[in-house]
Amino acid sequence: MLVWIENTSLALWVGTSLWAYPVLLSAHITGLAVIVGIIAMRDFHLLGFINGVTEANFLELKKLAYCGFLINGISGIMLFASQASYLSTNLPFLAKLFFIASGMLLASKIYKKIEKNKTIGELLLKPTEIYVSPILEMYTKKIIKTCAHITGGGITENLPRSLNKNVSAKINLETFNLPTIFKWIQSFGVSQNEMLKTFNCGYGMIVILDRNKFNQFEKLIKKHKLKYSIIGNLVNSKKINKKVSYIGKLNFND
Numbered sequence: 001m002l003v004w005i006e007n008t009s010l011a012l013w014v015g016t017s018l019w020a021y022p023v024l025l026s027a028h029i030t031g032l033a034v035i036v037g038i039i040a041m042r043d044f045h046l047l048g049f050i051n052g053v054t055e056a057n058f059l060e061l062k063k064l065a066y067c068g069f070l071i072n073g074i075s076g077i078m079l080f081a082s083q084a085s086y087l088s089t090n091l092p093f094l095a096k097l098f099f100i101a102s103g104m105l106l107a108s109k110i111y112k113k114i115e116k117n118k119t120i121g122e123l124l125l126k127p128t129e130i131y132v133s134p135i136l137e138m139y140t141k142k143i144i145k146t147c148a149h150i151t152g153g154g155i156t157e158n159l160p161r162s163l164n165k166n167v168s169a170k171i172n173l174e175t176f177n178l179p180t181i182f183k184w185i186q187s188f189g190v191s192q193n194e195m196l197k198t199f200n201c202g203y204g205m206i207v208i209l210d211r212n213k214f215n216q217f218e219k220l221i222k223k224h225k226l227k228y229s230i231i232g233n234l235v236n237s238k239k240i241n242k243k244v245s246y247i248g249k250l251n252f253n254d
Helices: 004-005 009-016 020-046 056-059 062-082 091-118 118-122 131-141 154-162 179-187 193-198 213-222
Strands: 146-149 167-174 205-208 232-236 243-245
Touching: 004 009, 004 062, 009 020, 009 062, 020 062, 091 205, 118 179, 131 205, 131 213, 146 154, 154 167, 154 193, 154 205, 154 243, 179 193
Parallel strands: 167 243
Antiparallel strands: 146 205, 167 232
């Protein structure tokens, strides 16, 4: 397998070209420098050595970090291909791969633990999503028919205001990805019906659109870096008495 990789046209070009290897090595180092530089600046900021910047400033560098990671990865694969047999038995190279994999695994576990161990106060203080810009764009481009901002009163009381007399909504509760804060609230004995007519249960905005507009909707949601899920559909109101009916149950146990 490794010999086959070394004999591919790309690997042979990298190995025999006068400038390919040094250019790729430079690109590999540059990509790594971009990633490490951004992470180091954020770490110094968290330690209090860099003032006058906010987390938002680092979020603006996310695309640059992704570019650095992409450059580093592509150039690394091409460099490896040119001498795959040698590098696969090279202890320093294998140690580097081990530490990279270990670091990524550790970072993932730490992030999950931090998210899981957030206090109720931290969860309550998390800023709400602002939907004005994407909703206006959806209306302008005629992607959605209507929407409902789910505030006090929950889905039960807010969604009917966006429905005409001819339709009702069927909501599948088993599709809900319920945030931790609502599981905590429900643990005090709040019924499912009360949760649904008091809180948004993780869905701050519900939009209604035709199926043929879904691809446009999905592209716009990704553009604005928002998450979504399909939680139900509309039916003829003659077939159902309530303006909003629920299927299944919310999962409060995970």
